[in-house]
Amino acid sequence: MIIQPTSLAALAWAGAASGSAAESWRIGTVLSARPLGINPDGMMVLQIGAVAVETEAPTGQQLPAQFQVRVLTLGAQPQLELMLPQTAAPAAQVAMRERLPQQNGYAPLLATLDALAQRPALRQLPAYLRPALAALEHVVRTPTEITRGEGLEEAIKRSGLFLESQLAEPNLDMAGLSQEDWKGALLRLASLLDDYLPARRASSSSSETPPPLQQRGLQAQPRALLPLSLLDDDVDALLSRLHGEVHAALARVEVAQLEATTASAWMIEIPLQGEDGRDILQVQLQQNAEGGTGSSWTFGFAIDLPGLGPLQGELQLRDVRLSVRLWAERADTVHRLEQQFGPLRQALSATGLILDQLSCQQGLPQSTHQHSAILLRTMA
Structure with a gap:
């Protein structure tokens, strides 16, 4: 479930997220929490540590008066894992909880x-x-x-x-x-x-x-x-x-x-030898079932290159039909990529693929993954 700050707690949350409470809000940290009630917008208000946040009320489940959450990700929209001490957690969840506070990027x-x-x-x-x-x-x-x-x-x-x-x-x-x-x-x-x-x-x-x-x-x-x-x-x-x-x-x-x-997808990271340094290519690969019409593939990638800045892309392939969407943070990078569209169209045409879309936008996309609104429930 995506946790967002209430209007009254925005400054407190901003302080926690930016580092003034860094030890309390590190990835993998377990925090005490309790429900405070439902606000006029129908959102559940929780007290997590010293911060009040609002979130979607869990469907078909009543939260106890006291419980714990684990910090999965930080940022403007942090993600927390609800921990309920009811039954033993599956081994994979135990392993995940152990490794989350240990991990860091390449x-x-x-x-x-x-x-x-x-x-x-x-x-x-x-x-x-x-x-x-x-x-x-x-x-x-x-x-x-x-x-x-x-x-x-x-x-x-x-x-x-x-x-x-x-x-x-x-x-x-x-x-x-x-x-x-x-x-x-x-x-x-x-x-x-x-x-x-x-x-x-x-x-x-x-x-x-x-x-x-x-x-x-x-x-x-x-x-x-x-x-x-x-x-x-x-x-x-x-x-x-x-x-x-x-x-x-x-x-x-x-x-x-x-x-x-x-x-349902693989998240893969590949270290790359770049110019005067090394970079990380992140890839997301997913096969999408489409009923009796077969399947399609989605190939996403993200990389931050010193000469181009942060980039993301998404390729969707259905049979021989291909859609390509690119995003770049910098306007000059968008222009440089668009200059390569002509040769790219020719190269794709030579392979027999039908290009339905080829675009590049300034600014990076926000995640719209289907699991982004789910508060992960595991057992402590």
Whole structure:
């Protein structure tokens, strides 16, 4: 369920969301809550911590006088998970609750890898650690790879989301998989860093990237900047930072895997080697059943490129009919994309596809996912 501030609590909520109550409103935090009543608009008013919010009243269920909620996402429209201590939670929900406060985006990890790659002192690391770092860098894809159909398919397959299903395949090349799969490379490096740095630190990034949940929608994620204090030759400090970031990235992959067990779409993130840095391509892939008329596919993506700014796109394919919608935050990026529409139309026509729509709008779309108005109910 989308939680929105009441008019009386707007300033209090804005303070909590912007960081003045950051410790209370971190993703994964459990907060005490109680219902205050129904307002004239028919919305239920709740007190959550020290903040009053309004939300849709749950259908067919009466909330207890006291209960708890867990923070799933922050921002102008946060999402909270209602926790009712009635029965034992399914294992997947327990695992999700454990990983949500541990996860963070890939951008801090990729920035730390870049910084380590530029340090001559890296050659002084233990011999067993250097190949694991190289293997993680190896699975970062290039733009050339993902702009080909087979290259994008391979990048999705090796994104970490499908690692366990590949492990069940016969005649598996275990060594090759650990070097080609993002999660496999993360697991290998995490294990070695656990031995090299026994006292693991939490990810020290100053910002949290919302988890890859379907109800959250696509997110264009910018590159991360390292603190100036870490831009010297202190490799141990970078490795300590990397230690926490690797575990945060692993938790993020597992959040996406757990989400895929109950959702109808895949949320996939692919690290990319960009110009003077690394970027994250987020992909949402969904097959839509259409009764007896067959099915259609929806392919969404989001990326934040230094030269273009945040971008999102949605492609809908029904048989041979294709609709393409693009969004860009910057007006100059909209103009640059529209200049490529002619060649794109010609390329699509040559494949036999019928282009029903091709558009680009300024501003990023708001999530309209079907689960965005549901308060997730799990058992504490």
